[in-house]
Amino acid sequence: xxxxxxxxxxxxxxxxxxxxxxxxxxxxxxxxxxxxxxxxxxxxxxxxxxxxxxxxxxxxxxxxxxxxxxxxxxxxxxxxxxxxxxxxxxxxxxxxxxxxxxxxxxxxxxxxxxxxxxxxxxxxxxxxxxxxxxxxxxxxxxxxxxxxxxxxxxxxxxxxxxxxxxxxxxxxxxxxxxxxxxxxxxxxxxxxxxxxxxxxxxxxxxxxxxxxx
Amino acid sequence: xxxxxxxxxxxxxxxxxxxxxxxxxxxxxxxxxxxxxxxxxxxxxxxxxxxxxxxxxxxxxxxxxxxxxxxxxxxxxxxxxxxxxxxxxxxxxxxxxxxxxxxxxxxxxxxxxxxxxxxxxxxxxxxxxxxxxxxxxxxxxxxxxxxxxxxxxxxxxxxxxxxxxxxxxxxxxxxxxxxxxxxxxxxxxxxxxxxxxxxxxxxxxxxxxxxxxxxxxxxxxxxxxxxxxxxxxxxxxxxxxxxx
Numbered sequence: 001x002x003x004x005x006x007x008x009x010x011x012x013x014x015x016x017x018x019x020x021x022x023x024x025x026x027x028x029x030x031x032x033x034x035x036x037x038x039x040x041x042x043x044x045x046x047x048x049x050x051x052x053x054x055x056x057x058x059x060x061x062x063x064x065x066x067x068x069x070x071x072x073x074x075x076x077x078x079x080x081x082x083x084x085x086x087x088x089x090x091x092x093x094x095x096x097x098x099x100x101x102x103x104x105x106x107x108x109x110x111x112x113x114x115x116x117x118x119x120x121x122x123x124x125x126x127x128x129x130x131x132x133x134x135x136x137x138x139x140x141x142x143x144x145x146x147x148x149x150x151x152x153x154x155x156x157x158x159x160x161x162x163x164x165x166x167x168x169x170x171x172x173x174x175x176x177x178x179x180x181x182x183x184x185x186x187x188x189x190x191x192x193x194x195x196x197x198x199x200x201x202x203x204x205x206x207x208x209x210x211x212x213x
Numbered sequence: 214x215x216x217x218x219x220x221x222x223x224x225x226x227x228x229x230x231x232x233x234x235x236x237x238x239x240x241x242x243x244x245x246x247x248x249x250x251x252x253x254x255x256x257x258x259x260x261x262x263x264x265x266x267x268x269x270x271x272x273x274x275x276x277x278x279x280x281x282x283x284x285x286x287x288x289x290x291x292x293x294x295x296x297x298x299x300x301x302x303x304x305x306x307x308x309x310x311x312x313x314x315x316x317x318x319x320x321x322x323x324x325x326x327x328x329x330x331x332x333x334x335x336x337x338x339x340x341x342x343x344x345x346x347x348x349x350x351x352x353x354x355x356x357x358x359x360x361x362x363x364x365x366x367x368x369x370x371x372x373x374x375x376x377x378x379x380x381x382x383x384x385x386x387x388x389x390x391x392x393x394x395x396x397x398x399x400x401x402x403x404x405x406x407x408x409x410x411x412x413x414x415x416x417x418x419x420x421x422x423x424x425x426x427x428x429x430x431x432x433x434x435x436x437x438x439x440x441x442x443x444x445x446x447x448x449x450x451x452x453x454x455x456x457x
Binding site for chain 1: 283285286293370382392406414
């Protein structure tokens with residue numbers, strides 16, 4: 001464990017990088033998944049289409065996705081953009097299902113009541129459907145955040161430095177403590193972000209006590 | 214789109230049948246690792262999951278475990294185990310990592326399936342004189358099969374992805390072509406191998422999707438009227454798996 005105490009600044013720097021690289025995909029995932037999830041919830045035709053596409057994207061192993069994106073999007077293979085786009089795709093794939101399920105979990109009678117008191121479709125979505133779907137959306141966001149943070153480590157294979165650096169560097173130099181420190185740092189960051197999301201949920205949605213992820 | 218044409222040419226080139234790692238051998242080892250890991254994990258996780266679902270004991274622990282497992286970076290776990298167990302036992306160490314990663318989704322599928330069986334079905338089974346074992350194997354297990362297969366499906370995809378990453382520690386599986394391709398800057402090889410991996414993952418996923426439909430007991434689909442369908446609100450899903 002002397003390795004850890006000698007390299008605290010490295011671990012700190014990589015953790016900040018790691019968080020920065022994970023944050024954008026998580027936020028983008030949520031933003032894209034709200035309309036996509038709504039499409040999957042609202043129309044029978046788009047439901048099959050959206051859920052199939054999302055399911056297919058989800059099956060693609062990360063290393064293979066890194067290889068597929070550059071020729072399709074014209075980006076560089078060994079670039080941070082590649083990592084962030086790939087992580088965003090997985091985030092959208094996980095979140096869309098959750099948003100569709102979340103909207104379906106809203107009691108239809110509430111929706112009808114909103115219609116009856118004069119809510120238009122746009123206002124009803126933002127003021128009735130989405131807040132009531134909130135707890136399930138939050139459960140999805142927690143799953144997305146934790147998997148994105150854990151998955152981002154794979155970026156080191158395409159030359160992007162984050163906590164994954166401790167895995168390959170520790171492996172090459174045969175330092176068990178270094179890899180272990182990387183694994184623990186990733187788990188701790190993931191669980192802290194998860195806890196923060198729970199807190200944010202309590203503040204924004206005081207009416208819901210708990211929904212299981 | 215020339216890149217894709219080159220990649221497909223790479224896959225079907227006669228050179229793929231020879232060399233340090235012939236393509237058929239890479240596909241075969243990839244599948245062998247995947248099936249071995251999922252089988253070993255099933256032997257551990259399915260009985261445990263059924264016990265948790267049937268008795269209700271240890272449920273919190275299982276939920277916490279499958280939640281925390283999602284945070285564990287699979288690539289780091291593989292490298293850690295290979296280094297700890299010893300570089301001379303790479304196969305055993307990697308397989309252990311794959312098994313550890315496959316256990317949580319299978320466990321979740323097994324207990325969620327049994328747990329989701331309605332209380333009155335269990336009471337009904339008991340009231341016609343079934344023993345606790347009969348209740349488990351004649352009512353709870355068959356009705357929970359779709360969720361169990363869902364868990365196996367997630368575990369398989371997770372392992373396929375992680376075996377790909379394990380190409381970093383040994384020249385086996387389809388991931389090796391990508392890792393090697395990055396080192397020698399051979400993007401045709403990288404893309405070609407990626408296409409084979411995607412095909413493998415999609416085919417396995419599709420097989421599980423079919424299986425998931427097939428295992429629904431006939432009585433459940435035959436007796437179901439639209440009113441009987443469980444409301445979306447009550448329907449439970451196995452927790453989402455991790456990606457790798």
